Amino acid sequence: MTAPLERRADYRVTFAVLCLGVAAFSLLQSMVNPVLPTIEAGLGTDQATVSWVLTAYLLSASVFTPIIGRIGDKVGKERMLVVALAALAVGSLLAAIATNIELMIAARVVQGIGGGVLPLTFGIVRDEFPRDKVAGAIGTASALLAVGGGVGLVIAGPVVDALSYHWLFWIPMVMTIVAALAAAFYVPESPERTPGRINVGTALLLSAWLVALLVGVSQGHLWGWSSARVLGLFAAAAVLLVTWVWAEARSDQPLVDMRMMRIPTVWTVNLVALLFGAGMYATYAFLPQFLQTPESAGYGFGVSVTDSGLLLLPQTVASFVAGVLAGRLTARFGSKAMMVFGAALTALSTLALTVAHDQVWQVVVATVGLGLAFGLAFAAMSNLVVAAVPQSQTGVATGMNTNIRTVGGAIGAAVVTSVITASIQPSGFPQESGYTHGFAVLAVVAAGAALVGLLVPVVRVATHVVPGPQAEAELASTVEP
Template sequence: MSRSHPARTFAILALSVGSFATLQSLVVPVLPVIQRDLGTTTSGATWTMTAWLISAAVATPLLGRVGDMVGKRRIFVLALLAVALGSIVAALAPSIGVLIVARVIQGVGGAMFPLAFGIVRDAFAAHRLPSAIGALASIIAIGSGLGTVLAGPLADVLGWRGLFLVPVVFTVTAAVLARIFIPESETRAAGGVNPWAAILLSGWLVALLLPLSTGSQWGWGSPLVVGLFVAACLLLAGWIVVELRSRQPLVDMRMMRLPGVWAMNAAAVFIGASMFAVFSFFPRFVQIPTSTGYGLGASVSESGLLMLPMLVTMAITGFLSGPLARFIGFRMQVIIASSIIAVSSVAIGLWHSTLLEVSLEAGVFGIGLGLVYAAISSVVVQSVPPTQTGVASGMNTNLRTVGSAIGAAVMTALVTGATGADGLAAESGYTDGFVTAGILALGAVAVTVLSVVLARKPRTQQAAEVVTTAESPFAESEVEVEADAEAEAEPVLA
């Protein structure tokens, strides 16, 4: 692939992923309005989010793999067009059923995240790659929060249907620009898509995310929820067995056990849970009436503005992740950033007497989130061969999505489980929720430190393991990851 215009390629990718990431959170604040206008129930309105979540979870690794095989740009453009089509159908939807179908179509666009990282890897020289990955990850993180900020003002002007039309302009433009200016990838993965692996992967993701998203409505102890969790475990076990035995695996388990992959996948679950717990409940928290004795009484627009410091700091630290790597390794960045997320989450839960105070705490939260998003993405992308970038990034994105669903479920249970005499959520529910979000972020610290410790093996043992994996197509990557982890271990343990 030509590297003559990497800046132009990056600009097109940034427009694409930024628009889609904003769309993710743009809908959440207007769900009550959608419910009223379409004459549906709270459960029906919630399904507009659940349908998107499941669709994106299934499409992300599958299309990431297809992009690795047939061309990343080609599938990237198709993902953009799917978002545009789904947005148009959503804007015109006469019923909640049609809107849910539209959200399923939009969810296919989730595949553009791993594909974008793959295209960046193809387009940029090695010395510029960390900065490019960090910047792109930062844009994705910023977009996820920007939708919450913009939803109120845009809905007042355009209505909720207009919110779906805004991304159409950007996604169609990005699709045309990508088709014209982004060269197709030259490196292709061999083989095909194992149909049984695809079915089992889709099955366990749906069986897991469905009860996580709707368990509070159906009842966590209901036979349906319990049955789905059991099915998820069985399908996951079956998927792993099929992948291990497959000559052409959808997700190569040898790749998944690389230090830079398994540790960052585990960290993604913890960070996703912590991030979404704060993202989804911070606006509600600051809108609690002052009559409760702890509420800050912010309006919908004010709650969005209170998140602006978070978005600004996310942008700054996300873009700085690559340049910082010369002094602070990416794994060390994950450890530092996750610790910052933990401290700021706990601070929001314990100290929230004024709007200024919570806004500053949100800004600190953004420092950690922007840095950790970029660092995790950089470690994953640089730990696998170019032909596996799409599927590796896709699985990491997926596991962050699973973490987000877990975080939302835990936060919902804690907040709704504690109510005051006025029927509103008690302060203790929010305090417990934000403190729990901080504890979840510490899980990312733990798994990252563990991966570094495990990488610091005696050289004789490392050499023996390299010999035993010499036949693996990932042998070279494993050596590089081990060396990288060893180089970073000193500052981590110092």
């Protein structure tokens, strides 16, 4: 269903607003990681409890990203973009003024609602931009996720040193307020709408299996992987996942159309996203720790939080450059080629870290390779999913792809945590072999993503599909040459 036409804003203004929102969300994904000990001390809590500052955000974003994307497909992407940005702003305000860990965790849950910014951005780009500009815009917006993650690691230390950790939330709050106001005034209403109601039952099932899985994964190293709590959560996640798929397949108004998820391009790209997310988020989590490890441990460089961020700045610049160039490279070589190349470059870069990490320049060179890989692969995955689904399902499809990448990141971080901390020195730092094995695991995972990427068919779907098993799905596709 198409909304009434109205006077459209210049797409470049729309794009600037969208990029500001994506940047604010991506900053909040990474800025908190390096300063968790500072937050722990400031709020008078312990390490196990403060870890929920990350876990709560991860859970909330995973649950709300596809749901907000689906609601945007139905009621309008512009108005849901304003809602998502407003949630980011409110959550940032609560986190900035939090004087206890309970309010901080609640604030991070509210911030996670802002995960809907990502699928809404991709949907608005597809609705509003000239066709020849869509791939480049999606590439740049996707790369901002990697860029924002890197910038967060870079600026966290200087912000805390110069001001306090509270400003890690004040800054994104200002950004999101500006973006929300600009979205309300300058981003036009969506011309594409999906009819039907929001299936609350399947939304609850989706939320339930995601929460069970991610709590088990994120807390496994603290509770014990063989503990009854963790095993029980994994069992519950498996049962709830099967129930959710069954319920969606039988629903006249599914939250996530299972026929869409079975499109060959969609499910193969989602599998690449799972593997790629595992490598990328684990890299962001553990490289700063490696750099900050004192040389007395037999490895590491003993740098401060601020200096470790600066050493990762070239990686951030490389991600931005890759995102800017992604549109032109995609037009010439295709999104599939860029995704496979990005995954292969990730494998080579993490392999380089595995065998050579004794000098600062070796780490910097490897991280520049990772930055280029992240920028290209993020752009390619989003473009492939957008091209493969009907326009009316862009939000939920890209939301699920983002969500699956996040789940992969949680699993990757948990696995690498277990590998790195398997052997601890008397000083309390992991053995160097732990990091070596961890980097090797990431190289294998990235190589797997590249191999799966070779199986991705490049498909364009130009039809409008109304979700539901009773509707005739016009999913006839043509494979690009």
